Amino acid sequence: MNRTTRRQLLSASALVALTGTAFGRSFRNGLPWSPNEAYPPSPITPRAWQFFSPDEVAAVDAIVDRLIPSDDLGAGGREAGCTVFIDRQLAGPYGVHDGLYMDGPFPPNPLPSQGLQSPVTPRQQYRQGLAALSAYCKATYAGRVFASLSHEEQDALLTAMEKGEAKLPGYDGRSLFAAIYANTIEGYFADPVYGGNRDMVGWKLVGFPGTRYDYRDVIDKPNQPYMLPPVAMQGRPAWGQLP
Amino acid sequence: MSARWGWLAGFLLLAGSAWASEDNYVAATRGRALAIAGDCIACHTAPGGVPFAGGLPLETPFGTIMTPNLTPDEATGIGRWTVDDFARAMHEGVRPDGRQLYPAFPYPFYTKVARADVEAIYAYLRTLDPVTSRVDRDTMPFPFNIRAAMSGWNSLFFTPGAFKPDPQRSEEYNRGAYLVEGLGHCGACHTPLNALGANKASQPLQANRINDWTAPNLTNDARLGLGSWSVDEVVTYLRTGRNATGQASGPMGEVIAHSTSQMPVADLRAMAIYLKERGTAGSTAPSPLPASDARMRTGEAIFIDTCSACHTSTGAGIANIFPRLAKNPVVQQDDPATLVRVVLAGARAVATAAAPTAPAMPSLGYRLNDEQVAAVLTYVRNSWGNAAEAVSSADVQRVRKVLVSGK
Numbered sequence: 001m002n003r004t005t006r007r008q009l010l011s012a013s014a015l016v017a018l019t020g021t022a023f024g025r026s027f028r029n030g031l032p033w034s035p036n037e038a039y040p041p042s043p044i045t046p047r048a049w050q051f052f053s054p055d056e057v058a059a060v061d062a063i064v065d066r067l068i069p070s071d072d073l074g075a076g077g078r079e080a081g082c083t084v085f086i087d088r089q090l091a092g093p094y095g096v097h098d099g100l101y102m103d104g105p106f107p108p109n110p111l112p113s114q115g116l117q118s119p120v121t122p123r124q125q126y127r128q129g130l131a132a133l134s135a136y137c138k139a140t141y142a143g144r145v146f147a148s149l150s151h152e153e154q155d156a157l158l159t160a161m162e163k164g165e166a167k168l169p170g171y172d173g174r175s176l177f178a179a180i181y182a183n184t185i186e187g188y189f190a191d192p193v194y195g196g197n198r199d200m201v202g203w204k205l206v207g208f209p210g211t212r213y214d215y216r217d218v219i220d221k222p223n224q225p226y227m228l229p230p231v232a233m234q235g236r237p238a239w240g241q242l243p
Numbered sequence: 244m245s246a247r248w249g250w251l252a253g254f255l256l257l258a259g260s261a262w263a264s265e266d267n268y269v270a271a272t273r274g275r276a277l278a279i280a281g282d283c284i285a286c287h288t289a290p291g292g293v294p295f296a297g298g299l300p301l302e303t304p305f306g307t308i309m310t311p312n313l314t315p316d317e318a319t320g321i322g323r324w325t326v327d328d329f330a331r332a333m334h335e336g337v338r339p340d341g342r343q344l345y346p347a348f349p350y351p352f353y354t355k356v357a358r359a360d361v362e363a364i365y366a367y368l369r370t371l372d373p374v375t376s377r378v379d380r381d382t383m384p385f386p387f388n389i390r391a392a393m394s395g396w397n398s399l400f401f402t403p404g405a406f407k408p409d410p411q412r413s414e415e416y417n418r419g420a421y422l423v424e425g426l427g428h429c430g431a432c433h434t435p436l437n438a439l440g441a442n443k444a445s446q447p448l449q450a451n452r453i454n455d456w457t458a459p460n461l462t463n464d465a466r467l468g469l470g471s472w473s474v475d476e477v478v479t480y481l482r483t484g485r486n487a488t489g490q491a492s493g494p495m496g497e498v499i500a501h502s503t504s505q506m507p508v509a510d511l512r513a514m515a516i517y518l519k520e521r522g523t524a525g526s527t528a529p530s531p532l533p534a535s536d537a538r539m540r541t542g543e544a545i546f547i548d549t550c551s552a553c554h555t556s557t558g559a560g561i562a563n564i565f566p567r568l569a570k571n572p573v574v575q576q577d578d579p580a581t582l583v584r585v586v587l588a589g590a591r592a593v594a595t596a597a598a599p600t601a602p603a604m605p606s607l608g609y610r611l612n613d614e615q616v617a618a619v620l621t622y623v624r625n626s627w628g629n630a631a632e633a634v635s636s637a638d639v640q641r642v643r644k645v646l647v648s649g650k
Contacts, residue, residue, distance in 0.1 A: 038606045038609045236544070238540070239545050239548075
């Protein structure tokens with residue numbers, strides 16, 4: 001029988017006690033503060049692609065532009081920078097699920113409450129998924145890739161992927177669609193500092209005011225239009241030259 | 244050593260510590276309160292060092308001065324100083340060896356302190372534990388390392404002499420004047436300096452820039468000074484570090500933390516009465532810039548997006564938490580250095596026993612460029628009844644340079 005010895009118990013308690021001290025800090029006379037302290041995100045500059053290959057850019061551009069097409073309401077996914085946003089996210093910590101617990105076991109049929117249950121990182125997901133999509137298109141559409149399909153063909157294929165009906169070779173089309181769909185929405189509505197939502201186009205479309213966060217002046221004026229234009233972390237045109 | 248010499252040495256030791264004996268308890272306690280009123284600890288303590296052991300580098304336009312050790316250590320402190328030596332330093336700015344002290348030590352103010360109070364401070368300093376803290380007292384560059392040159396400075400700018408109460412005024416007014424003009428040495432920061440680093444006698448307490456902070460006008464001027472604050476509001480500010488209008492941070496925050504928040508309310512009240520009754524002086528208000536001015540329009544956009552959530556769109560702020568900007572004298576000083584600094588670097592209000600929250604303003608220097616900081620401050624200085632000169636991007640650039648270099 002496996003029994004805890006007195007020695008083990010004491011060592012474990014000592015370890016806990018030591019660890020506890022290591023993380024405990026006390027502050028007097030207010031919390032620590034130092035001048036110039038800020039942790040701003042570095043703005044995205046649309047230079048070379050950091051993760052996608054040119055073929056992948058063409059495919060993702062085509063997909064995000066079918067998910068959010070350009071129309072008289074505003075720019076579409078490509079023009080709004082969704083592909084740039086996804087590229088930079090994949091190149092950064094999100095691309096490797098940095099910060100998520102990525103060791104197994106991964107149940108094959110997880111409960112929804114168990115969240116993400118896969119060893120595949122977003123980078124692998126895009127790389128393998130887009131390769132599978134390319135192979136599928138070439139086989140199905142006489143050597144053409146996704147970007148060269150007609151809008152009707154693209155819509156039909158995306159719909160089939162969403163429903164799990166398009167069988168991509170060696171990759172689950174539904175999970176590829178789900179990833180791009182979610183990341184496109186994020187790119188379209190995240191702050192422009194991250195590369196998407198160019199000129200706050202997503203916010204203008206839905207009337208979101210941006211980083212302004214106090215509405216006491218208007219809260220008591222229901223059913224009246226909110227007139228102030230949206231503002232991003234880096235400001236808005238009325239601020240003059242942006243930093 | 245013979246027994247007799249040993250006995251004599253013991254007697255001398257006892258004599259030496261006589262100032263620290265219980266007999267002096269009352270004087271030492273009074274001296275402690277006076278040392279707090281004089282904020283001696285602020286300069287005579289190195290960052291993280293033992294209180295009163297000196298070693299703080301004081302930056303002056305002429306060079307850096309290291310503050311001396313005030314503990315009664317014989318070798319490195321003032322342990323060998325007699326009470327007369329101490330009084331001479333306080334009243335005349337001269338060391339026991341006859342050499343001049345620099346007026347970074349505010350003897351032009353301390354000369355007004357009564358001899359009995361000087362003796363009480365001396366008694367208090369004698370009760371401190373002696374600390375060995377050798378300070379390099381000769382860090383000034385040529386020609387300012389010639390201490391004798393201070394004689395010339397003294398003949399030009401130093402008027403020795405005890406405080407003379409004004410019989411026409413109330414006892415409280417005179418008590419306040421004694422504290423403000425003497426131990427409090429408020430004018431050291433709040434009175435403009437001339438080219439030789441002397442406070443301009445012609446413009447007492449009419450605002451000054453010191454280490455890129457604006458020490459505001461302390462006359463009773465309604466726009467620039469204390470005119471819009473009641474005596475009680477001044478007392479609350481000095482006692483707690485805040486009042487309904489604003490919060491103290493930076494150098495004044497330190498003064499409040501070490502000094503005024505620990506002073507008797509009666510003394511704070513006397514100082515407030517003196518400051519408010521001694522008159523009004525300062526620049527006349529310029530006409531505020533029209534709202535149509537391009538800088539005002541840019542500034543308003545930045546203000547609404549960046550500042551109004553706390554300071555509110557009417558500049559009213561939230562009492563005791565977010566400073567009011569409308570009709571706030573700090574906002575309308577001729578020199579905008581403090582405003583620029585606070586927007587660029589952020590600010591932390593002082594925490595006192597009475598108001599321990601110490602709210603902070605975030606740093607916006609990463610988010611706003613020089614033109615934008617200038618525009619938003621120009622807007623704040625010319626809205627809601629405020630009137631002050633526009634802030635230029637050169638003003639912002641200068642302070643940003645100081646903040647980045649840390650000097």
